[in-house]
Amino acid sequence: MEQAQSGIFDDNNRHSYFLEYVITNRDADTINALKNALKNISDNLNCSSVIAFGRRLWQHLDNQAEALNFTDFATLSGPFGHTAPATQHDLLIWLHGDDLDGVFDAMQLCQSQLNGIAILALECPGFRYKDNRDLTGFVDGSANPKDVAAKADAALLPTSHSHQQGSFVLTQKWVHDLSEFEKLPVTVQEKIVGRTKPDSIELEGDDMPKNSHVSRTDVKVDNVAMKLYRRSVPFGNAHEKGLYFLGFACDQQRFQIQLERMFGLTQDGIYDKLIDYSKAVNSAYWFAPSQTQLTQIVTT
Incomplete structure (x- = not known):
């Protein structure tokens, strides 16, 4: 049985660094140089990592790529003026650990190894905020699967799949309007999120608005819950603050x-009220192969 990339589930995430790259060329020499660089990165990291690929690059690495039915992110434009712009890049590296030195050194290693092969299109350092809270003050990821098996069921392709133990990935950089959100009474904030702020208890019955974040993202299709495994990370500096969503x-x-459902593109016409206070500025889909397949790719 193939093994998933362990970084998907490693809990040592006090510090994170997200790197998104665009490959300079897709000819054979560049692809081979990329494989060698990724091998050197994997062999010399001193923190946890996940390596994932955009569709166009993945097609050059996997002769069974079509079996995934894998698509690029397409811009979403909701009827109420909200957008999620497509900023699809080729390579995603997520570095994380409890030691900031190790994560920073890993970022430097990636930059050194990929110099001349790929152009850095986005970098986003992040951090664990308090007890796993978003910068809005609400606990993030409360609805995540709790045990190992449930996490794997949500995150990984099953053993019956040609790409078993791989995972589809969504990344989005969300910039919060904290000044406006913090003007709201806590009770109003809780209605927007769908949970209590101090202890993250889900609202129930008439207390749960149909346009709350929980209501729009907690969905079943044919009685199957559309569960994700979220590893989102807050980021912030003097100029902007928000969440790097990672699912x-x-x-x-x-x-x-x-x-x-969040952007009001479903038949009910309801959108997620939370996106009135947070704007998506980057969005991309990726595929993170199993560790077994990743090792095969970078060594052949």
């Missing part, structure tokens, strides 16, 4: 279903 799923459509 893993066994089916790419799970992301699309949730996003369409």
Whole structure:
């Protein structure tokens, strides 16, 4: 049985660094140089990592790529003025650990190894905020699967699949309007999120608005819950603050279903009220192969 990339599930995420790259060329020499660089990165990291690929690059690495039905992110434009722009790149590297030195050194290693092969299109350092809270003050990921098996079921392709133990990935950089959100009474904030702020208890019955974040993202299709495994990370500096959303799923459509519900693109015409206070500025889909397949790719 193939093994998933362990970084998907490693809990040592006090510090994170997200790197998104565009490959300079897709000719054979560049692809071979990329494989060698990724091998050197994998062999010399001193923190956890996940390596994932955009569709166009993946087609040059996997002769069974078509079996995935893997698509690029397409811009979403909701009827109420909200957008999620497509910023699809070729290579995603997520570095994370409890030691900031190790994560920073790993970022430097990636930059050194990929110099001349790939151009850095986005970098986003992030951090664990308090007890796993978003910068809005609400606990993030409360609905995540709790045990190992449930996490794997949500995040990984099953053993019956040609790409078993791989994972579809969605990344989005969301910039929060904290000044406006913080003007709201806590009770109003809780209605927007769908959970209590101090202890993250899900609202129930008439207390749960249909346009809350929980209501729009907690969905079943044919009685199957569209569960994701979320590993999102807050980021912030003096100029902007927000959340680098990171989700893993066994089916790419799970992301699309949730996003369409968030942006008011479903038949009910309801959108997620939370996106009035947070703007998506980057969005991309990726595929993170199993560790077994990744090792095969970078060594052949």
